[in-house]
Amino acid sequence: MLKTVAALLYGKVALFEFGVVNEVFGLDRTDDGVPSFEFLIGSTEPGTPLSIGNGAYVVPPHSLDDCLRADLVCIPGGSTGPDFPPEILATLRGVVDNGGRVLTVCSGAFAAGAAGLLDGRRCTTHWRFGTALAEAYPQAVVDTDVLFVDDGPITTSAGTAAGIDASLHLVREEFGPEVANRIARRMVVPPHRDGGQRQFVEAPVPQCDSDGFGATLAWMLENLDQDISVDALAERMRMSPRTFARRFVDEVGVSPHKWLTEQRVLHARRLLESTSLPVDDVAGQAGFASATLLRHHFNAVVGVTPTVYRRRFASH
Template sequence: MINSVSALVLDGLAPFEFGVICEVFGIDRSADNVPNFDFKVCGPQAGVPVRTTVGASLTPDYDFSSLLGADLVAVPAISGVEYPQEALDALRTAADTGSIILTVCSGAFVAGAAGLLDGRACTTHWMHAEELARLYPTAKVDRNVLFVDDGNLITSAGTAAGIDACLHLVRREIGSAATNTIARRMVVPPQRDGGQRQYIEQPIPVGHSEGFAPQLDWIMQNLQHPHTVASLAARAHMSARTFARRFVEETGRTPMQWVTDQRVLYARRMLEETTLDIDRIADKAGFGTATLLRHHFRRIIGITPSDYRRRFACEDCAATA
């Protein structure tokens, strides 16, 4: 059960992510039968402002000592990768003495600097996932999810995913009724399907070799046709074994994995930009059937084609889903 929540703020604070924490835990909703949290904002010095990323300042009422003993310590997005040692010490001590640690977006880097990600499953904004994994190589960084619940450590992906993580924690610790009430007041779904994969821009890979690039270009222009390793190898005037080896060297994927990836990305663009129905998109992308398209699309992107179109397409395209 969470009764007390302390938010850690530092220079470089991102206001939106901080606002998410305040919205879920800092507002008195006892009139709606939601438990009221003892909410504190903690910075380097009580009464001394910290700078935010938008040219405004925020003044905490408490210092880092008020992180200790809180049921939940929430760390919003904070720019940079160097933080005051006293903040890291307080965060580590809070975790060691039983506090749940929740990070939003790049707040995971603060937890990492405090040693809290070592050997733990975690996530952050997809744009920063590789950097987080590089800085903290024992952390198990998952860039494909909205948040990771690893017991007393909950990390979330970028921006709005912090809402998902906060509401998940409320549901876990207090129950669905409180979660639904908070979500309704925030005008957000109490739980979203899918993960970060639906938001990640996946550029079309290109070969490192100019000599092999035409093979990839030709496949991209002919995705609607059936392909096999043997047929692609024959067109490239190579044996199937040599072609497959060269292909992996160039793209990091097997030929058929790469073809499937590109078909899904092509389908994704058509879902965003056209009003074609799912059957027609499946045909043009080379899947042949809508069933096969749905299978691979959900596996790679994380949600169904229809759900993707409703979320990301123009208004006219979404109406055809």
């Protein structure tokens, strides 16, 4: 039973990430039918102020030994390591050994990785840190397309607000959807968000200057609404289609068709954000033959439909 929850703080603490777990587990909402949690704020040196930025500090009153008895220990973001205090890593391992759970928010996943808790497990973090997490802990299976991942006793969540999604998920698992919905309603957030991090990620154009590939990519971006074939691209580069396709993968990392589709989806994203064009017109300007085809590829790349994306991100 999830009764005692601890926020384990160290170094420079990310205020919002700490606030998320405090908001879900640290406030008394028994008047709304929500079970009460014993909420602990622990650190290596109880009573010592820790910076939360801009000249503000938090003073954790509890010790690592207090955290060891928690049913759930939460690690807010703040540090990507690699020099985590060994006693913190030992505490995280001890919580799991005692049958407890660990929740990380944003870059908090790096502490779980340093403790060896991500080895052989799926996990996530903020999309900007995904590559660094995978390189630092190669036995972890990093997936930055999602908002959170449950794998055994470890729950990892993506950047900042995804900690809300993961925390509500743990409440939902333990106490059912009604309790999670009551907390979400009090926080004025959706009890469950569809889609993943992909809808928030900017995908930069690769820098490919060798042998004219940079110019070819630029031409493709300027002509997304045209019918672009591999044969035509190969002719521009004075290569056979097979050689061009192979060289393209070597230079860019994906096939010409996949790269072109992703760039068309990104262009559609910008149009959905900045214009009021009907989805059919967005599809045409982005180079898709129909709105149906746009919806198919948009959902595959971004994780939500064009209509949902526009509702969330449109600037008008």
